[in-house]
Every structure is written in structure tokens, then in C-alpha cells.
Amino acid sequence: MKARLSVMMFLQFFIWGGWFVTLGTFLANNLGASGGQIGMAFSTQSWGAIIAPFIIGLIADRYFNAERILAVLHLLGAVLLYQLYRAPDFIGFYPYVLAYMVIYMPTLALVNSVAFRQMSDPAQEFSRIRVWGTIGWIVAGLVISFVFAWDAQQSIATGALRNTFLMSAIASLALGLYSFTLPRTAPLKPEAGSGGIKQLLGLDALGLLKDRSYLVFFIASILICIPLAFYYQNANPFLAEIGVTNPTAKMAIGQVSEVLFMLLLPLFIQRFGIKLTLLVGMLAWALRYVLFAYGDNGELVFMLFTGIALHGICYDFFFVSGQIYTDAKAPERFRSSAQGLITLATYGVGMLIGFWVAGQVTDHYAAVGGSHDWRSIWLFPAGFALLIFFCFSVAFKGRKRVAG
Template sequence: MSTLNVRLSLMMFLQFFIWGGWFVTLGTFLANNLSATGGQIGMAFSTQSWGAILAPFVIGLIADRYFNAERLLAILHLVGAVLLFQLYRASDFAAFYPFVLSYMIVYMPTLALVNAVAFRQMRDPAQEFSKIRVWGTVGWIIAGLVISFLFGWDSQQAIAAGALRNTFLMCAIASALLGLYSFSLPSTPPLARREQGGLRAILGLDALRLLKDRSFAIFFVASVLICIPLAFYYQNANPFLAEIGVDNPTGKMTLGQISEVLFMLLLPLFIQRFGIKKTLLLGMLAWTLRYALFAYGNNGDLLFMLVVGIALHGICYDFFFVSGQIYTDTKAGETFKGSAQGLITLATYGVGMLIGFWVAGKVTDHFAAVPGHDWQSIWLFPAVFALGVFLAFLVAFREQRPASLSAAAKTA
């Protein structure tokens, strides 16, 4: 690996170490240390969606037109370090929420910025990018292992003592390091001229005409709806495992990211052999299976069911969301590639997840018990919901297999 690729890999490692270092345990921290309700926890997680909705403005109106990507990346992470430190200091949810909202508005644009910095330095992105991006997943995994096995912040005793607060301090330090490090990254000046494009292009609205295609419209609606089950995993998985007494829950959840890497490698082969419809359906069916395993597993003789449910993350995420990005790319053609990806990201991580976190919060509050929660009922809701989306998609979606789809899969 070249020196440049090592530098870009370190950038990716820190980028996702920061996110994975506090986001996974957020629900557990809020419920146990700030006495937050399910609705309030949903509000906190939905800040990711608000950040995703606003990110195109930051990237399209600022980074693509006025500032070098690496400099804006540096500034946003330095500001983020200050905000994460404020989260570390927050004593109640009222003090916590404004800072987590501000942080996600600052952080979500950096996901596009690190990609911009990386892509601009590559001669062959299709061959090089995955080898660099995988270090982001490694960073997320290491963050979880550090929390569980190095510091033990997610043990029941440590949670009761408020140790999870330290995750924000750890990530504030990492964010400051990445901010300073970003100034040393290769120069990535804006390419777009200020007069080019417009608000429709920035937000991906030019791609709305793709919805005239019946199959793409069905896929688009399914993408929004499947984000509701996804939100349950992000919001409730760690609190669920911690509440029922699973040892090192954050460390065990890194199995999901490990499987994500493995299934990412298998995805192109699966699309080539079985087509996009079967791949998408398998991803949706995996959500149903995962939540059924969560509903009926336990911390005793059925612990293996919880572990399998976590390990299914690779199929759940890669086979629907990543393959969906490939499908969107092939449907858009050359004209709307960027705007189409922007539209599907806005719909899923923005609108879909925003609805999903709200629903997850309401369902969690509805099945709250004394003490704890009726977790079986909570997990059965997204299991049945995902099954409904699966059946509707199975009946309604009609696949057309252009030759470009297989070609796109090979470069995924």
C-alpha cells in the first residue's frame, strides 16, 4: 500500500472510529444516565437524519463551490470535538439534545467530504476505494472493542456508575486529532463552478424523474419503509443487550461490522448470479429473521440467537442498502448519477430514518415495563413490519436486468 493510501486509510479509520465510539451506546447512556424516555432517545437518534437532510446544503453550497474539502473537513471535526466535549459534560437530556443535534449537523457532511478527498487522489477508484474505505469499518469495530474489552464501560456496573459518558470524551479527542490531521491531507479544491447546478441538483431533485419508472418508484418507497426496522436496530440493540445482562454488548455488536465486510465481498457475486430483486429481497428478509431472533433469544441457553441476529447485519445492510445504491446507479445512467444517489440518501438516512426513529421511540415507550421493557413485543414490531415490506416488494417489483447492472456489481 502506498504512503498516500495509508494516509487516506488513517483518515477513514478515525472518521468511523469517532462515529462508532459513541453512537452505538447512545441509547444505553441516555436511558441509564440521563433518564431519557424512548421518545427522547428517538429524538437523539433522529439528529442523524436531520444531519443527513442538511448535509447536501453543506456539500453542495459550500464544499463544491468555495472551500477545499480537506480544510472544511478539518474545521468541521475541530468544531465537532468541542461539541462532543459538551456532550460529555451534559447533565440532563435538555442540556444534551441541542449539542447532539449540532454535532450531527456538523458530522454528517464529513462522510461525503472524506469520500471526496479519497476519490480525488485515486487513479482507479473502482479498484482502490474499497481497500481504503474498509479501514472505516475497522475503526468502528475497534471503537466497540475498546469500549467493551479495554475500558469495560458497558458492563452493568460501569453503566450504573456513568462510565459511558467517557465515550464522548474519547471521541472528542479522536475528532480533534482528525481535525488537525486533515490539514495535512492532499489538497482537494472545489471542481464545480459557482454558476453551475442549482438547488435542485444539489438536493438530488433532478433525479425525481426516475420515479416515473414504476420499478424504481417501488424500490424508492421500499427503501424509505425498510428504514423503520433499521432504526430499531440502531436505537434499541445496545440498550436491549445491556438490559438483559449480556456481557460486553458493544464488543459483541462489532460482529455486525465484521459480517458487513465479509458480505460486501460476496455482494457482487450474488447480484451477478441471482439479480437485483432476489438480492434486495434477501436483505429485507434478513431484517425479519434478525428481529425474530432478538424477540425469542435470551442471555441464557438461547444467547446464540442474539449473536446470529447481530451477525446478520452484513446481509441486512449490504444486500439491501449497498445493492440499492448499485441499482440506483444503473437506473440513473450517466446524466443523474450524482443527483440520484443524493436523492436516495436523502430519502433513506434523512426521511426514512427520521420516521423510523420516531416510530421506534413510540413503540419502545409503549412496551416499557417496570423494570425494563417487554423486549419481545418491541422486536416483533419491526420483524412483522419488515416482513410486510418484503411481501409487498416481492409482488410489486418487476426486475429488468440490464447488462450494466452486472458491470456495476463487479466494481461495488
């Protein structure tokens, strides 16, 4: 059973990593998209995150087996990914990427539901299965760079990155068919007094915002998504433009780092407390972008690799520790709603703003001929993250320890 669930996780994130990392590079170089248009394409992830609770909470969780919904969504996803492969320009591309992310984002919750329902001790078992999703993302990058070399300068020029959508479509078809073989995961009967749009969107946890420290954390979580969006949207195009070879595979260093720092995170929180953990995560964002701003593809290439490797600290020490902090602050009956609220705020609202800002800044510093003033582009999120860091350090008065 663990092997079957691990295959599910591997394919789930192989599909996403197979096209999302190189999306900005493909749109800029092959569809002639502007920074604003690239921001629109990436923000479809946010629209998917906003709409996902309705699809899962109001439909899937109540009326259908999770594994069957997962199968249908991935089969539809295969068709949409194939349409992305065939899209001739951005106008033809955008409706399909929006439709795809609206149906893909709910599958993130569905694979978790299928996995959790088969476990006797999720706290001990889930991480060993979920890590195969990260491995799937890494393998996708290695395939793009080292097996097919689609992200090499010559290949980008000939439009080879278009094949990433075809590869992901095949993987989505495989996972769609495979999902029909997964264990039956019937919808659970709702508990008395549970359900409703308010709970599904986490709105019944809004009372947490009456706590001053949590309100400061909540606002910081939304704002730090602006630097996060710059990484997702611009890192691969940046590395490709300055001539880094196999940029997609090298960005997988970030996922390896994420796994390692995920293991260290509980020890760090226990030793230093939640406030310092969150501050370290924020500071890592500023440091990462300074490294990107002043690194190059020559003698200073180590600065670029260090910035990529900081992904584990950037993501785990703020976003994952923020989920832990939210769980500790929320009353037991509101914990699921509280997680829904912080997810909606970050991946929904925060990333939506972040991708728009990243697109505008990238366009502002675009040069004639398609090149960019990358130093200025990266210094913007570096300064923004540093400003959030200082404001948070003064305003946040959270407890030193978070109970496990």
C-alpha cells in the first residue's frame, strides 16, 4: 500500500514540476509574452487555490470517492496540458492554463485524502510517502535538463520547451488511469454542526485575527508571498537568460534543500522558538535575492547555487513553521478552518498579488531585445523581504515556544 501511495505522490508532483518551473522561460522565449502576461499565467495557481475549496469541500468530500474524482480531474488535465502543448500564442494559451490550474489545485488535497485514509499513524507514515512527491518534482527537472536538454539555449530557441506540456500530459493520463486502481476512499459523513462555505474557506477561524501577534503574522504571510512569487516566476528565465546550463535540473537543488530543512525544522523551533524561526525564514528570502542580484555565470556562480539552496530555509522556516504556529494558536475545533484560512491568504490572495507585482517589476526593467536588468529586478524583492523582516521583528510578540 505504501508503495502504491508513493507512486501516486511521485506522479502528482512530477506533473506539476514537469512544466511549472520552465513556464516563465517558455512564455517569454516562445510565445513572446510580457512580464505582465507571465504574471497572469502564474497567478492561475492562485485562482486554483481560491476555487479548490469549493470543488473539494462542496462536491468531492460530500458526494464522490476521492480516488475517482482524482482520476477524472487528471484525465481532464491530460487533455488541457495537450492543448497547452499546441497553443500558438499567449491568447490561445491562457484560457487552458487557467482551466488546468482550477482542476489541478484540488488534486493536491485529494491525494492527501487518499493517503491519510489508508494510514493507521499518519504522523509517522505520511512524510515517508509525501517525500516521493518532492522526488517526482526533482526527477522532472532532471529529465528536462539532462535527458532531453529542452532548457538548453539552442533548444529554447527552437521551442523545445513546448514538449514539457506533452510530457506532463502523458504523466497526467497515467495518473488518471492509475487513480482508478487506488483504494476506495468514500466521502465521510459530516459531523454535526460542520460544513458550510464559512468553514470550508476557514472564515470561522477569523477570530484568530483578534490576537495581535497572529494578526501581524497573518499580514506578514500575505506580504512575504510577493518575494516568493518572484522566485517562482523569474528564477528559471533568469538562469536561462544569463547562460546557466541545465537551469531546471539545477533548480532542483531547492527541492533537495527543502527536504533536508524540513527534517531540521522541528528541532529549530524547539530550540529557538517560533519568532526566531519565522525571522530566519524572512531573512533568507532577502539574502537569496541579494545573491541572485550580484551572482553571475562566471566566478560568482556559487552565489546563484547558494541562493537556490536557500529554498529550504525560505520555504520551510516561514511557510511550514507558519502552519505549525497556526495549528498551535487555533482552538481544536477551528484548526482545520485555520489552516484553510492561512492557505487561502497565502496561496490565494498573497500569491495573486505577488505574481502581479513580479510581472510589473519585470516589465519595468526589461530591455530592448528581450534581456532584463536582473540586478534591479532581484533587489526589489530583497528590499521588500528585508522591510517585512524589520517590521515583523518589532511588531510580533509571539510565544517563545510552540507546543508540539
